[in-house]
Amino acid sequence: MEFSLELIKSISRSSPTRIVLLVIDGLGGLPHSQTGKTELETANTPTLDQLAAKGICGLIDPVSPGITPGSAPGHLALFGYNPISFNIGRGVLEAVGIDFDLEPGDIAARGNFCTIDETGLVTDRRAGRISTQKCTELCRLLDGQVIDQAKLLVRPVKEHRLVVVFRGDKLVADISDSDPQQTGVSPQTVTAASPEAERMAGIANQFVAQAKMTLAEHYPANMVLLRGFSIRPHFPTMGEVFRLKPAAIASYPMYRGLAKLVGMEVLDTGTTIEAEFNTLKQNYTNYDFFFLHIKATDSAGEDGDFDRKVRVIEEVDNALPGLISMEPDVIVVSGDHSTPALLGGHSWHPVPFLLYSKWCRRDRVSEFSESACVSGGLGRFPATQVMSLAMANALKLNKFGA
Amino acid sequence: MEFSLELIKSISRSSPTRIVLLVIDGLGGLPHSQTGKTELETANTPTLDQLAAKGICGLIDPVSPGITPGSAPGHLALFGYNPISFNIGRGVLEAVGIDFDLEPGDIAARGNFCTIDETGLVTDRRAGRISTQKCTELCRLLDGQVIDQAKLLVRPVKEHRLVVVFRGDKLVADISDSDPQQTGVSPQTVTAASPEAERMAGIANQFVAQAKMTLAEHYPANMVLLRGFSIRPHFPTMGEVFRLKPAAIASYPMYRGLAKLVGMEVLDTGTTIEAEFNTLKQNYTNYDFFFLHIKATDSAGEDGDFDRKVRVIEEVDNALPGLISMEPDVIVVSGDHSTPALLGGHSWHPVPFLLYSKWCRRDRVSEFSESACVSGGLGRFPATQVMSLAMANALKLNKFGA
Secondary structure (H helix, E strand, O other): OOHHHHHHHHHEOOOOOOEEEEEEOOEEOOOOOOOOOOHHHHOOOHHHHHHHHHOEEEEEEOOOOOOOEOHHHHHHHHOOOOOOOOOOOHHHHHHHHOOOOOOOOOEEEEEEEEEEOOOOOEEEOOOOOOOHHHHHHHHHHHOOOEEOOEEEEEEEEEOOEEEEEEEOOOOOOOEOOOOOOOOOOOOOOOOEOOHHHHHHHHHHHHHHHHHHHHHOOOOOOOEEEEEEEEOOOOOOOHHHHHOOOEEEEEOOHHHHHHHHHOOOEEOOOOOOHHHHHHHHHHOHHHOOEEEEEEOHHHHHHHOOOHHHHHHHHHHHHHHHHHHHHOOOOEEEEEOOOEOOOOOOOOEOOOEEEEEEEOOOOOOOOOOOOHHHHOOOOOOEEEHHHHHHHHHHHOOOEOOOOO | OOHHHHHHHHHEOOOOOOEEEEEEOOEEOOOOOOOOOOHHHHOOOHHHHHHHHHOEEEEEEOOOOOOOOOHHHHHHHHOOOOOOOOOOOHHHHHHHHOOOOOOOOOEEEEEEEEEEOOOOOEEEOOOOOOOHHHHHHHHHHHOOOEEOOEEEEEEEEEOOEEEEEEEOOOOOOOEOOOOOOOOOOOOOOOOEOOHHHHHHHHHHHHHHHHHHHHHOOOOOOOEEEEEEEEOOOOOOOHHHHHOOOEEEEOOOHHHHHHHHHOOOEEOOOOOOHHHHHHHHHHHHHHOOEEEEEEOHHHHHHHOOOHHHHHHHHHHHHHHHHHHHHOOOOEEEEEOOOEOOOOOOOOEOOOEEEEEEEOOOOOOOOOOOOHHHHOOOOOOEEEHHHHHHHHHHHOOOEOOEOO
16 A cells, blocks of 8 residues: 555544535636636535535645646546556546446446548547447447457447447457547557557557447447557555445446445436436435536536536535535645646646635635635645545544654 | 656657747845835836736746745746656756766766865965866866876866866766865865765775875965765656657856757857847747747846846846747746845745746736736646646647547
């Protein structure tokens, strides 16, 4: 176990207090050119502002200054796990996120159904975001093949997304992506980064070649792109490290998968923000830690839709009084990274952070925003310290040392 | 390669954007007793203030809080290299800075011609700053000796400064300085810190003894002081780590040497601030990273000359519009350490930092000063993170993790 986790484990204690970690995905933004205000600063958020006024604020760096985190590192850091030492592959995340039981030695890859033109160049990496139903049908066409003694299991995720699991003896995940991550070019040939991975690279390339033939008549989903080949790593659980009974509420599979990797129980929930907050209410007495994940902010940011991101933030703010009325001992509101609509993607900018508890030692910040959090009492700090702060404020940590 | 450099290397990408890192040596200061303002706060700096208003500010720690850095650690940190693991000797720096080609196994020492009185006590560590021409003549007198099978190569640097290179089999650099770093005392006997270094200590002491005899009639340069015995270390280059094509513009040899150690191309330039900015302009399209070094602020600080330091800062501010008009994608202005005129030397105080880019998420700071930077959006952070921040703002870093 990592030293920082060993340290927390050695002083954490179980107690009746409750922590809610509300992760507004891609929360941080950049100012609109006309108003000079970010998405969060533009949104009307009376409840978040009230929480900020009663609580203590700051800015967090998910990985370190300048580093743009993917979703996995951003969340692992919030859960207290060093995202550099626990760098897990995208394929494993997707597989765990759809309740796929990975067996030891299985290799998983994240897939996209995509569109290629007659010359083989990728024209749409998401095949026009086909329906989940269509995705399910196409996955059935590709599922169950055996290539070079490896069995292939192909499962739909959502819209154009799929998971491919390679099951067989002595497979090595150390291979490159076929997904070129851009349009106007051909899918890439998968290559082995080590001699032991040569066989696996060959299997992946054969799978892609056969998929191309099978999908030829299924425009716009006439090809598949694979990335993030990986084996499930071992994580000490949050129960073990923090002595918590943690639950996750997330509508999007990847975040459920991530929560499972660190030992959270994943609760059934709906796809709306309202449904997620209701799930929290219904399960409130059964757990002492809740990870509540809001995906729509990040999606709006990724789509470059400033106004939609503002509206989602306002919707979260509207739902908050219900959460506050349950009187959790600690409420943390932050994001796993910034996703400024102006950049249309994840970014390196530090993320606004607020913590409310009876013991937080409030600062002078009275508004939850990027600008205001600069002057917050917590300053700027690594996201890996969020869990110990939350635990401390829930009086769930013993003194360190005599 | 250090892990943090490996991480950056794994996500850095080449792009047409340009970064200018303007290092105002010894920038940070302390307030004048009469005005309560530091050198930077006293200087009239409309352009720096404008950049601060449009950009994002903070304070950097070159090594860590409380640690006063030498010039090498201060710069290495700014270039992204951990100055503690990459601790290089002063001798090597001076040698590289005068284009001396160190061979494997060579040991270099930085030297000062100095003045001693008739009892052997040092009265001026810089021999009245003799001319470079005089220094060159004296070096010729000392050059080329062979002591205990080691060949000695003695080269002038500038004014009273020289380099001594010891070339021979199995020389070990692990020896103490002869330079006492103060006046009123005798030069120190060089001692070995390990048994393997005994021979080298003996060679150094013999060299100093002979130099004393040779220089006896050359008052004020009637003695030599040596420090920083060291072997050239191996650095991964900035090209390798950051995928940059970096150039250095520096009038003072040590900074050119330092830039070469990390793989920058060193451009020919003049000795004035104007000449340096012109060199930037002439070479602007040929590189994507520029390290522009201003020495005169530090020299003024070291001389305890508050007003001169103020004037140099104003001169830099005057030259800045020319730089800005070339529209670099990222402009960073900071220092390698503080050199408060009140202390007359380097100090541990964190250094004002500003970064301007289209994507910086400006903060509320509207003035480039020590006091204002305290409230900057970047907070206080280690100088080793400057490069990743600059790279991120130039959109030269890929996302980390899925």
